[in-house]
Amino acid sequence: MKKILNKPEAFVQEMMEGIVAAYGDKVTTLNGDYRVLVKNTSTKKGKVGIVTAGGSGHLPVFLGYVGDGLLDGCAVGNVFASPSAQKMADMIKACDNGSGVLCLYGNYGGDKLNFDMACEMVEMDDIETRTVLVSDDVASSPQAIKEKRRGVAGMVYAFKIAGAAAESGLSLEEVTRVAKKALETTRTMGVALSPCIVPEVGKPTFTINENEIEIGMGIHGEPGIEVRPMMSADEIASLVLEKILEDAPLSSGDEVSVMVNGLGATPLEELLIVYRKLHQILSSIGVRIFMPHIGEFATSMEMAGLSVTVIKLDEELRNYLRFPGQSPFYTNANK
Amino acid sequence: MKKILNKPEAFVQEMMEGIVAAYGDKVTTLNGDYRVLVKNTSTKKGKVGIVTAGGSGHLPVFLGYVGDGLLDGCAVGNVFASPSAQKMADMIKACDNGSGVLCLYGNYGGDKLNFDMACEMVEMDDIETRTVLVSDDVASSPQAIKEKRRGVAGMVYAFKIAGAAAESGLSLEEVTRVAKKALETTRTMGVALSPCIVPEVGKPTFTINENEIEIGMGIHGEPGIEVRPMMSADEIASLVLEKILEDAPLSSGDEVSVMVNGLGATPLEELLIVYRKLHQILSSIGVRIFMPHIGEFATSMEMAGLSVTVIKLDEELRNYLRFPGQSPFYTNANK
Numbered sequence: 001m002k003k004i005l006n007k008p009e010a011f012v013q014e015m016m017e018g019i020v021a022a023y024g025d026k027v028t029t030l031n032g033d034y035r036v037l038v039k040n041t042s043t044k045k046g047k048v049g050i051v052t053a054g055g056s057g058h059l060p061v062f063l064g065y066v067g068d069g070l071l072d073g074c075a076v077g078n079v080f081a082s083p084s085a086q087k088m089a090d091m092i093k094a095c096d097n098g099s100g101v102l103c104l105y106g107n108y109g110g111d112k113l114n115f116d117m118a119c120e121m122v123e124m125d126d127i128e129t130r131t132v133l134v135s136d137d138v139a140s141s142p143q144a145i146k147e148k149r150r151g152v153a154g155m156v157y158a159f160k161i162a163g164a165a166a167e168s169g170l171s172l173e174e175v176t177r178v179a180k181k182a183l184e185t186t187r188t189m190g191v192a193l194s195p196c197i198v199p200e201v202g203k204p205t206f207t208i209n210e211n212e213i214e215i216g217m218g219i220h221g222e223p224g225i226e227v228r229p230m231m232s233a234d235e236i237a238s239l240v241l242e243k244i245l246e247d248a249p250l251s252s253g254d255e256v257s258v259m260v261n262g263l264g265a266t267p268l269e270e271l272l273i274v275y276r277k278l279h280q281i282l283s284s285i286g287v288r289i290f291m292p293h294i295g296e297f298a299t300s301m302e303m304a305g306l307s308v309t310v311i312k313l314d315e316e317l318r319n320y321l322r323f324p325g326q327s328p329f330y331t332n333a334n335k
Numbered sequence: 336m337k338k339i340l341n342k343p344e345a346f347v348q349e350m351m352e353g354i355v356a357a358y359g360d361k362v363t364t365l366n367g368d369y370r371v372l373v374k375n376t377s378t379k380k381g382k383v384g385i386v387t388a389g390g391s392g393h394l395p396v397f398l399g400y401v402g403d404g405l406l407d408g409c410a411v412g413n414v415f416a417s418p419s420a421q422k423m424a425d426m427i428k429a430c431d432n433g434s435g436v437l438c439l440y441g442n443y444g445g446d447k448l449n450f451d452m453a454c455e456m457v458e459m460d461d462i463e464t465r466t467v468l469v470s471d472d473v474a475s476s477p478q479a480i481k482e483k484r485r486g487v488a489g490m491v492y493a494f495k496i497a498g499a500a501a502e503s504g505l506s507l508e509e510v511t512r513v514a515k516k517a518l519e520t521t522r523t524m525g526v527a528l529s530p531c532i533v534p535e536v537g538k539p540t541f542t543i544n545e546n547e548i549e550i551g552m553g554i555h556g557e558p559g560i561e562v563r564p565m566m567s568a569d570e571i572a573s574l575v576l577e578k579i580l581e582d583a584p585l586s587s588g589d590e591v592s593v594m595v596n597g598l599g600a601t602p603l604e605e606l607l608i609v610y611r612k613l614h615q616i617l618s619s620i621g622v623r624i625f626m627p628h629i630g631e632f633a634t635s636m637e638m639a640g641l642s643v644t645v646i647k648l649d650e651e652l653r654n655y656l657r658f659p660g661q662s663p664f665y666t667n668a669n670k
Contacts, residue, residue, distance in 0.1 A: 002528045002546070004568045004605040004641070011604065014568070018607030021614040022627045059603040193337045211337070233339045233349070265600035267636040268394040269346065270339040272353030279356040292357045296631075301602040304637065306339070331666050 003302075008199035012056045012078055019063070023328035027066050030073070035083055036091045037063045038073040048166040048175045049073070049095035052105045052159070053088050053115065055080040057198070058219060060329035061155065061298040062105075067327025070163040071104075079198050079301075080220045082110030088118035093125060100128035100172035104162055104179055106151025107135040130176040134158055136188040136309065138247045139216025139225050152219050153261040153298035154186040154309045157321070160332065164323035182317055187244040188259075190307030191236055192217035192224070196264065196300045215239065219263070219300045219307075233270065237277035240308045250312065252286025257321060259293040259309035264302045268295065271306055278308065291321055291332070338637075343534035347391045347413055354398070358663035362401050365408070370418055371426045372398045373408040383501040383510045384408070384430035387440045387494070388423050388450065390415040392533070393554060395664035396490065396633040397440075402662025405498040406439075414533050414636075415555045417445030423453035428460060435463035435507035439497055439514055441486025442470040465511040469493055471523040471644065473582045474551025474560050487554050488596040488633035489521040489644045492656070495667065499658035517652055522579040523594075525642030526571055527552035527559070531599065531635045550574065554598070554635045554642075568605065572612035575643045585647065587621025592656060594628040594644035599637045603630065606641055613643065626656055626667070 005011050016034040019027065030036035053075035054062040063074040072095035075083040092101050101122075103115050112133070119129040135147060136154030162179035170178065192214045195204035206221045208214050213231055216224030231239070250256065258278055260271045271294050282289060290313060298307070313321065325332050340346050351369040354362065365371035388410035389397040398409040407430035412418040427436050436457075438450050447468070454464045470482060471489030497514035505513065527549045530539035541556045543549050548566055551559030566574070585591065593613055595606045606629050617624060625648060633642070648656065660667050 002548070002565050002639070004528070004571060004601060005608055006567045006569050011608070014608045014611055015604045018609075018611035018614070018629075021611055022607070022624075022629055057602075057604065059607075193339070213337070230337050232341045234341050236339060264602055265637050265639075266339060267392075267599055267634065268631070269350045269392065269636065272357070272394075273340055273346070273349045274353075276349055276353035276356055279353075289357075294353075294357055296603070299602065301604065302600050302639070304337070304600075 011199040026328055030094050035076045035087050037066050038094055041068055046099050047097050048099045048172050049101035050104055050162055050166050051091050051095050053083050057301050058298055064329030065159040065327055069167045069325035070159055070327050082114050085114040085117035088115055089121040092122045096127045102175050103131045107133040132179045136186045138187050139189050150218055152188045153307045154188040156297045157186055157311045158182050160325055161320040163325055164320035185312035187248045188307050188309040189240045189243050191215050192305035194304040196303040233273045234277045237274045241281055244310050250287050255288045255290055255313045257291050257311050258289050261298055261307045262296045263305040264299040265304040266306050346534040361663055365429050370411045370422050372401050373429055374401055376403055381434050382432050383434045383507050384436035385439055385497055385501050386426050386430050388418050392636050393633055399664030400494040400662055404502045404660035405494055405662050417449050420449040420452035423450055424456040427457045431462045437510050438466045442468040467514040471521045473522050474524050485553055487523045488642045489523040491632045492521055492646045493517050495660055496655040498660055499655035520647035522583045523642050523644040524575045524578050526550050527640035529639040531638040568608045569612045572609045576616055579645050585622050590623045590625055590648045592626050592646050593624050596633055596642045597631045598640040599634040600639040601641050
């Protein structure tokens, strides 16, 4: 398998240089540090800051959501590796407008450890922080210990909704409440058809047999719950939605948004065929879909497969979801 | 290799059902015909219609550009196959607002034959049509017979710019002039790293050896100009840009837009690394880049690889490029 790069060890640096070359009027490095990306557009005075961080290799996650009405900053790690606490602390300081900063990120050991340290570091500068962990992957841990679940594509809804709440002028407490509320009703499950290649490793980090599909695999290739013979699009849609609804049931009259997220190598045509079935099933039980998201929102480089996210909306979440938000990698113009 | 689908022969129908289920408020089928997609939003009285057509398997091309300030309609063929003349004629009639219709599509034999027939068919209904062929692929034919070149990702710029001209109220003659002018300065070249699978065939339609890259390959796997040992990102960027500039030279002070288009399986990170080098080279010769497009705009399902498009802008083309345009698959909000 081949990758388009120069030196593997320069992968992240050169990707960041590409982003700044392309979109430098909207996002930029923090004082020339290519491992912290911040907004380069005007920010409302006193707006609560929202930041995230995580390993590279998941574009548009994480840094692709730095933008207006979305995130203020993102600390950028190596491929599939957490950035350091110091980078996170620098970022939090830069993204504080005097009203505090929400740290909103996926539930992974390294990120958690480093963010906890970073929050302690900025406390000495009298910057107030709150933390909300994204743990939407139903396949990664049973319901009884759902606080151990990993954060996957559902974080995009959390970024969007919390970002809108902050842009609307809510306080740190309130933005934190809204982010938690959004995540409380967000569930994701993925399936993988092929592995991906970490540049510095240079070969697939795991294997999936031809004619097999792994159910519930994580975005770094964490093992799923089951390997099955390859399934049809309708079977995949039905199985994944069944697992999500077992965990967070829906009733007739409910409104949701649904994301069908390609992991990297899966054609958009195939995502749409899966969406078709999800729409059929949800319609049949009286659930309406608002602002579907179909495309690549949280990838694992060239992994083939997809994830499905369902978020149940109430009026408040719906309004923040449709609120304007825009980055070089995401726009909700299609509301 | 695995595809997420149900029956191969239902691939296009079910993809279309997914699109209408997701985005039916913006685009819809023509009188229930799933092989013609038309805008479902209001159209200015007397606006010149713009339509396209082509085989499936290239999303967002072609139908993904039906939207406000873009295209009015798209006839949809089977994977990599032209739709029929009758579908095209139905579409042209539906997209005429009394001011005529521009047929803007890629230079492929089947599409050309069928569109020519369709234009004759609607002549009997007194609908005036014009035809502009997209033939931006520099690798597909030498400069001396460039009218034989295939149309690839550069068509997205033509859709965007002609769509803006029509939305601005220009006449059929003028919209045609603008489309031709845009294409006159548009050049594309692609490289492929792996093949793709036509659903009804079920296996790769060609092979590229491990550790090799095919230079100049078409979006249906048409042979390129050369097979080389795998190259670095900088080498790919330099080679492709060199071929483009040989064909359409640029000078210091020129302004262009640049598209780095993923063919399906190539990570966004890698497209950004290629963009970085293109930006360096163009900057070094004094060429400015406006509104870069980096992502998947014209794919070949799960093919790995990318294409680079350069369009030279003048004030008129620049203004139409930045003019608002939006579909479920494209927005130029990031101007």
